Amino acid sequence: MPGDAGNSRALVWSHGSFAVEALGGMIGKGAFLMADGKQVSPFFVAPWWDEDGLESYDGLTRGLRGEWPCVPFGYPMPRESFTSRWQTVMDDADNHSDVHGYGSNHDWDFAEQGDPSLVSMSIDYPEDHDVARLRRTLRGMPGEARIALELEITARRPCRTPVALHGCFALPQGVGGAELAVGQFGGGLTFPGVIEPGAALFAKDHEFTDLQSVPTLDGGVVNAANLPLAGSAEELLQLNGVDGTVDLINRVQGYRMSLSWDSTLLPSLVLWYSNRGRRGAPWLGRTLCIGIEPSATTFGLSPRTSAQDNPIADGGTSTALDLAPDTPVTIQYSVAVAPLPLTAAPPRRDLR
Structure with a gap:
């Protein structure tokens, strides 16, 4: 069975066309039409998407692409590789069957509508989940190379839940062909454990204030805004106290991707290298690819770790959302592209 979900809807408007998959609610294959007439595809699509033999993998891995919501965000990891201050807050008994949440691994239901520039979808969670339902809308904005998105989270019972908007973006092949331009942030942290043995780059559990100068295992620093990185790496960084803006500048393909979100709800940005x-x-x-993930989380560690006291929360950054059954939480955000060099005003930062 190929990795492509097959059940999808087309999001089509004046400045773009994308497939939105039922599996995970993921947006991926397609292109924006920029003001200069060029078409660009900023979203990453896993290279195995059309390969056979993927039945044994979870839904997220099979369909990995583009962008989708993660509720709850995170999954348990073995704590042996983590620094001591993190080991004390990680719970070995925390068990979640779905990496990054039920909605990341199962099919969503599409709402029927006659407007091709709008896709509405929802997913109901099993009865034993704290979250009852997610609703997601994607709208291509007329006259703009921009998609406005909205996520509504409805709880079944009062809870604290980590949440992320999991963007995955394509990179050029050559080192330094792209650049991350992050907005203002209060401080950054390197990952406190090991994600992939033999593929670590950053020093464990270190603070930094500049993405262009991140501490490395060998005692030096690396420009983590310059992408792709030299060599092989599987890493995470977390920026806290963010202003809700980040750009990915793809010099090879000549465009700037701009992501904007409500940082009062999602005060951190996880970067997955x-x-x-x-x-x-x-x-x-x-x-x-580069994962650009607005979030309330502890690096995407287990939901229980993010919901309780932890080093990031102790530093003043919320790592989970407080949900109540009678008060759905709505998060608005947008993805836009513009050609390089910019000859007019920067891309709009509107969330809608």
Whole structure:
């Protein structure tokens, strides 16, 4: 069975066309039409998407692409590789069957509508989940190379839940062909453990204030805004106290991707560097993408770790959302592209 979900809807408007998959609610294959007439495809699509033999993998891995919501965000990891202050808050008994949440691994239901520039979808969670339902809308904005998105989270019972908007973006093949331009942030942290043995780059559990100067294992620093990285790496960084803006500048293809979101709800930005570092199947050292993930989380560690006291929360950054059954939480955000060099005003930062 090929990795492509097959059940999808087309999002089509004046400045773009994309497939939105039922599996995970993921947006991926397609293109924006920029003001200069050029078409660009900023979203990453896993290289195994059309391969056979993927039945044994979870839904997220099979369909990995583009962008989708993660509720709850995270999954348990063995704590042996983590620094001591993190080991004390990680719970070995925390068990979740769905990596990054039920909605990341199962099919969503599409709402029927006659407007091709709008896709509405929802997913109901099983009865034993704290979350009852997610609703997601994607709208291509007329006259703009921009998609406005909205996520509504409805709880079944009062709870604290980590949440992320999991963007995966394509990178050029050559080192330094792209650049991350993050907005203002209060401080950054390197990952406190090991994601992939033999593929670590950053020093464990270190603070930094500049993405262009991140501490490395060998005692030096690296420009983590310059992408792709040299060599193989599988890493995470978390920026806290963010202003809700980040750009990915793709010099090779000549465009700037701009992501904007409500940072009062999602005050952190997790950066996932999948830089040919993951060797097991189906990754096979061929995955080259940058995950740009507005979130309330602790690096995407287990939901229980994010919901309780932890080093990031102790530093003043919320790592989970408080949900109540009678008060759905709505998160608005947008993805836009513009040609390089910019000859007019920067891309609009509107969330809608």
